[in-house]
Amino acid sequence: MTSSLTGAAFARRDFLKGGGALIIGFSLCGAVFGQEGVDFVAFAAGPDQPDLKQLDTWLAIHANNTATIFLGYVELGQGSSTALLQIAAEELDLNMNQVKSARLDTNWSPNQGATAASAAIARGGPRIRAAAAEARRALLTLASKRLNAPVDRLAVFNGMVSVVDNPTRTVAYGALLGDKPFHVPFTGTAPLKPVSAYKVVGTRVPRNDIPDKVSGKHVYIQHVRMAGMLHGRVVRPRGQSAYAAGAKVLNVDESSVRNFPNARIVRRRDFIGVVAPNEWDAIRA
Structure with a gap:
């Protein structure tokens, strides 16, 4: 394990206090996710993170006429992953068998902050809806050229675009874009379905989260055991809640964890954490 990782995620534990703990200098000039009116784009857009202003960050259309939606919130048993797919399917004029979500990964999932306080639907829903509407607009533009018909004469059903007064002229989403990127900016200005x-x-x-839980196939984090596995804890500035983010790291005193020889510091830009083979060492560090 090195002192820098390529992944970034924010956990939900308060800053650990106590002697001998990791010492870090912070500047609290950044945005706070827990407050209303904060734009996640300002925080999430970074050199190594998916660009939230690009449509390809949010979804992909495949040659088999299905769509993959890149969600920014974790399924914690609240059913939000299913609801967000409903929102996407609605705006894309697809059925639920034609949409799926990608496994969340900080390398490609849009960073919308912590999964907490009903934010998955309240804040994630409008963004997914707008992205799906933007994708539909882009696909209809492509279909208009392919079918030689104006966009206002096109209709969509289950990802099949047809000309209103000549339904035999059709083209599928998959044939228009299949597995290729949109290369279209996410403007948020596409008209939404009433x-x-x-x-x-x-x-x-x-x-979609129930079958694996009922059958026992789902693996909970408490059950994960891997060779060489490390335990980790997120470090936050004193007083910052688990629902906030945006502090800027000024410095890290790596010698502050010297009392825990197996603990290592993890830093990725303004994300700071500690890892150790033993969970108690990670907690104390």
């Missing part, structure tokens, strides 16, 4: 036209949102659909 609620009166909803067919997916508001209906009962099977939750």
